[in-house]
Amino acid sequence: MSEFTQLNPAERILMGPGPSTVPARVLKALGSPTMGHLDPDYIEIMDECCGMLRRVFRTTNALTFPVSATGMAGMEAIASNLVERGDEVIVCINGVFGGRMKDIMERCGATVHTVEAEWGDVISGEALGEALESHPKSRLVTIVHAETSTGVHQPLEEVSRMVHDAGMLLVVDAVTSLGGHPVNVDDWEIDAIFSGTQKCLSCPPGLSPVSFSERALEVMDARQSKVQSWYFDVSMLRDYYSGSGARAYHHTAPINMVYGLREGLAMVLEEGLEERFERHRVVHERLRGGLEELGISYIPESSLHTLNCVRIPDGVEDGPVRSRLLREYSIEIGAGLGPFAGKAWRIGLMGHAATRRNVDLLLAALGEVME
Numbered sequence: 042m043s044e045f046t047q048l049n050p051a052e053r054i055l056m057g058p059g060p061s062t063v064p065a066r067v068l069k070a071l072g073s074p075t076m077g078h079l080d081p082d083y084i085e086i087m088d089e090c091c092g093m094l095r096r097v098f099r100t101t102n103a104l105t106f107p108v109s110a111t112g113m114a115g116m117e118a119i120a121s122n123l124v125e126r127g128d129e130v131i132v133c134i135n136g137v138f139g140g141r142m143k144d145i146m147e148r149c150g151a152t153v154h155t156v157e158a159e160w161g162d163v164i165s166g167e168a169l170g171e172a173l174e175s176h177p178k179s180r181l182v183t184i185v186h187a188e189t190s191t192g193v194h195q196p197l198e199e200v201s202r203m204v205h206d207a208g209m210l211l212v213v214d215a216v217t218s219l220g221g222h223p224v225n226v227d228d229w230e231i232d233a234i235f236s237g238t239q240k241c242l243s244c245p246p247g248l249s250p251v252s253f254s255e256r257a258l259e260v261m262d263a264r265q266s267k268v269q270s271w272y273f274d275v276s277m278l279r280d281y282y283s284g285s286g287a288r289a290y291h292h293t294a295p296i297n298m299v300y301g302l303r304e305g306l307a308m309v310l311e312e313g314l315e316e317r318f319e320r321h322r323v324v325h326e327r328l329r330g331g332l333e334e335l336g337i338s339y340i341p342e343s344s345l346h347t348l349n350c351v352r353i354p355d356g357v358e359d360g361p362v363r364s365r366l367l368r369e370y371s372i373e374i375g376a377g378l379g380p381f382a383g384k385a386w387r388i389g390l391m392g393h394a395a396t397r398r399n400v401d402l403l404l405a406a407l408g409e410v411m412e
């Protein structure tokens with residue numbers, strides 16, 4: 042007899058800020074036989090996966106692939122490839138993830154100018170316009186499409202026009218929007234974008250889909266200095282992910298994770314992007330109606346469907362409610378971050394978990410637990 046009992050994790054209903062619930066079909070794909078990462082059969086699967094990513098990102102960008110680590114790695118890969126020491130950049134901050142981008146940009150040696158908004162607000166065109174005017178030598182602007190710390194849904198079309206009129210690149214964090222809200226990389230002329238697998242794509246954490254425009258590739262090709270990060274140096278990764286000839290070894294691709302992503306993307310595309318966005322909208326509206334009946338209001342004016350950031354009602358204790366939801370109902374919701382700690386809950390309705398069943402179960406459980 043082994044001293045180790047069999048691993049037996051509980052089946053949670055994941056309605057927090059991520060990870061979200063992973064469907065059995067994806068879990069099964071993860072358990073498929075591991076191949077070599079240069080095996081032509083695997084390369085075919087990987088190419089197919091990148092093609093599916095292009096469809097979900099709505100882009101024809103040749104350089105579209107999953108970075109081998111979680112969402113933060115996509116952020117770091119984009120920053121380290123597009124920025125050289127001494128470059129000026131503009132970073133929009135209205136929550137945790139904009140703040141992280143600033144930190145990473147500074148570590149890459151950039152001089153960062155920030156455009157800030159209150160937590161819960163969108164970045165205004167006015168504030169962005171002022172920054173573009175004050176810092177015209179900036180190379181790029183970064184913005185968070187779906188700020189998971191506040192639930193804010195940032196519109197991008199006007200932002201894109203302004204950034205390109207100023208001759209800069211547009212970098213977007215779409216970790217909590219891809220697969221739940223429209224992300225139109227080509228139409229919105231996004232130059233570099235990253236996401237994560239464990240939010241609305243309904244895969245386990247571990248990969249960060251990214252896509253680079255031709256304009257971004259030109260900026261990378263014109264670099265004077267080597268990319269400081271070896272692992273994320275896109276000039277080396279390019280041959281493996283978008284080469285047509287020999288695929289050279291850089292690092293061992295996370296084969297089984299790519300199987301899982303391929304399956305998750307197949308489910309997204311089989312459902313249909315528009316149908317999927319509509320499903321997220323409908324369950325969000327249902328949750329909103331039910332929460333309002335319980336006396337719980339939304340914090341952001343422009344709320345994501347995929348992440349619902351709501352005020353904890355007066356007299357209700359944060360920790361005990363969340364831990365009872367977890368223990369008694371096996372439901373996970375998220376705590377507030379930063380200034381929202383103890384004041385907000387973050388309820389995810391992402392991908393496979395964005396269902397009427399989950400909404401109704403959570404509403405019933407919350408009603409019970411808050412009494």
Ligand SMILES: *Cc1c(COP(=O)(O)O)cnc(C)c1O
Pocket residue numbers: 059111112113114138185187188189190214215216217237246
């Ligand atoms: C989750 C998240 C990230 C980071 O992704 P990890 O997978 O945790 O590394 C980045 N940006 C946003 C908006 C996120 O929600």
